[in-house]
Amino acid sequence: MERPTRRLGPEEYVLAFFLGLMVLLNFAGILSRYWLHLSLPWIEEVEVALFVWTVFLGAGLTVVRDIHLGFGTLTERFPIRLQRAIGGAGRILFALFFAVLGWYGIRMIMGEVANNQRTPTLGWPEWLIGMAIPLGSVVALSRIVVSLARRKAS
Numbered sequence: 001m002e003r004p005t006r007r008l009g010p011e012e013y014v015l016a017f018f019l020g021l022m023v024l025l026n027f028a029g030i031l032s033r034y035w036l037h038l039s040l041p042w043i044e045e046v047e048v049a050l051f052v053w054t055v056f057l058g059a060g061l062t063v064v065r066d067i068h069l070g071f072g073t074l075t076e077r078f079p080i081r082l083q084r085a086i087g088g089a090g091r092i093l094f095a096l097f098f099a100v101l102g103w104y105g106i107r108m109i110m111g112e113v114a115n116n117q118r119t120p121t122l123g124w125p126e127w128l129i130g131m132a133i134p135l136g137s138v139v140a141l142s143r144i145v146v147s148l149a150r151r152k153a154s
Contacts, residue, residue, distance in 0.1 A: 011057045011139055018050045018057075025050075045121045049129045056136025060143035063094060088151055095144045098137040105133030 029043040075086050109130045111117075117126035 009061075012061065015054055015058055015061075018054045022047050022050050022054075042121045045119055049119075049124075052129050053132040053136075056132040057139060059098070059136055060140035063091060063140065063143050063147050084151065088148065091144050091148050091151075095141055095148075098140040098144070102134045102137030102141070105130065105137060108133065 025043050025047050029040055032038045032040050032043075075083050078086070109127045112126040112130055118124065119126060119129070
């Protein structure tokens with residue numbers, strides 16, 4: 001049987017790039033410590049920033065691919081109509097969670113900008129990293145809305 005092909009979303013390419021970059025940076029850090037006996041603290045700072053972006057951009061994909069945390073073992077025993085209702089309710093709860101998370105992310109960024117907070121090693125503005133929260137929430141919310149619309153259509 002042939003597997004259906006699915007087009008990758010733009011955030012999936014960004015996530016793949018971020019993950020690849022984190023691997024390369026980690027490898028460079030290991031080589032510099034063990035061969036050159038030189039610690040590069042900026043590598044860890046960049047990796048942490050990339051990790052934050054990866055987590056929040058990747059959150060929306062859990063809904064699209066149905067790989068989010070759930071109670072599959074329990075809900076698989078229910079009738080199909082109840083399974084769909086629970087799935088829809090779960091997506092609505094996810095949407096509420098990401099709406100609240102996005103709101104507090106925006107408030108956090110406003111505080112970082114107002115206080116001119118900077119990262120310790122590179123001196124980057126903290127809001128560059130913090131933007132992952134509201135932008136990731138927007139991506140997740142858009143994926144949830146599309147997912148709910150597809151569920152309703154089917």
